[in-house]
Amino acid sequence: MWTRLFCFGHCLHIAIERSMRDTRIDRPVGVCKKIVSVFLHSWKKQRTLKDAQAELGLPPHKLVTESPTRWGSRQKMIERILEQEKAITQVLAADRSTRHLVPTWQDIEVLDSVSKALGPLLDFTDALSSENYVTVSCLKPTLHLFNSELLQGKDEDTDLTRKIKSSILDYMNTKYGDQEVQELINMATILDPRFRTQYMSQEEILVIKARVVREAESLSAMPSDAGSSTPVMSSESTKEAQSASKRQRKSLGSFFKKPAAEMTTTLSETEKIEAELNNYLHGPLADGESNPLTWWKVHEVNFPNISRLVKKYLCVPATSTPSERVFSAAGNVVTCQRSLLKPATVNMLVFLTKNLKV
Template structure:
């Protein structure tokens, strides 16, 4: 959204044409390899932009800037491609774009993952962008400053929604690597109140579920009796003792608050540790908070997982499978994504 500029459109458009010119000619590819060896440049192939792949435009720009001298040498030797040579204005624009977008590239890849927790890292990364990586510097060109400012404005507005902000705050607190590290004092108090509210709700639901199950069992037994049982079964001694002992199993607000305080004040986990494994080990110490962590830390930070699922569905439902029923398609997509050989 921040890269909407005529100068950028022109420079990127020329870059795509250059990549296409080399991609459709094996002679130019051979000449490029020779130029790379002559100039001592890495023997890398050019990369084209793909609208469905995050970061592909930035990778294309980086590769064009890396191979700019070799590309110019090859294009200048052929009069049919000299018009594709990047001008100094184009190179300056691409440099400015690359300087602004390069810090985001690795984070984009990291947030697109599915095998580890990502939602809890949103708040720390946003703070890092605002305070360091996307902070405007005096050495930045005017275009780089404009791009950085536009990116920060867009990201900050996107995560200022109350529901989204509450979600990322909860996830950050429930990650043992961060907890309250990235909260102000007022934010820390507010998020603790939200956690306490959710913990009490979870505990009350757990109690009502247990009560509902215990009430359902005698009903089913009564149905069986009415359907042909000869006599009413006698109660065993254990049936008189199966009810909860009052004052022993009730989880009070004081106990929940004590558990939360103990969790918040305990030493933070290593920044490289897996929070899911950490919770697996420490569930005994924080049984109620671990249930809350299981609820929030499974949420992906981006829509990449859903986009991959749509791609999988497109690969499953081919022309030869156009008559499949929806239920069959759902099962095939599920097996394709989850069945490990």
């Protein structure tokens, strides 16, 4: 279920593919593919395109090829075609054999509608595919942003743009609408000091707080490393330590320090965790650009029970992209020329590839 739940990029890619199943989109996208193919296989066309870009004052960008295995490549192809429309039209219209590929105003209108609907989603796909920072806790804020802003219909949107946004929004809400899925996402969100309960309703807050207390209590009841044997000091070292303690002068604070037995309270373990959770939730939100793991490393002393749950939930990636990158790294290590590598050697080389910083 974790793979089905947190592969956000794959879910978004499927939602986009489903929204593109419209007969109005087929011809403009097909024209884009043919245009890219013409310029890709002709160095003369590429040189002429550069001259046209310089003449029209357009950025000297190359056209983008759509790749079925790369998320958002179709949208990037469409955006580049729209950006270089004038230069492409000038080059294609000058050649009789490619004049029929000049996009019509209907094609441009459809491509512009698609770009307005899908353009803002690419940034989230790239951001959530990272493996260097926490991503799972960003799922609920991202879905909230989709529902409240990015995929909401606007007055200037065309009918096609509204249909694409509605299709994507319905699929994503259905995919992440399961109660168990929502609880897992809420657990990760509430443990992120950047969000906490910011994107939750009052009913969700009550349910998640009860679950946090219940899981934290169960983790605190687990045996720890406290039972490990402590080193036994020799008689000589004991005498030296006693003499050193006799020579050490007491500070002013030591007179007010009470024994641990006198500091015990009547609070139960559940009440302690509830108080700890309330203190955490009522604290100020961390900066949006900060690393939540760094924040918890600093504040682990203040929230020891809640920090155990952080290690359980915030380590989950939001997409399967990091694992796919590991498979790609393994494919670059095990080649036809290196097919006799032992499994242990392959594991070591892949580990060094992913973790060694040059």
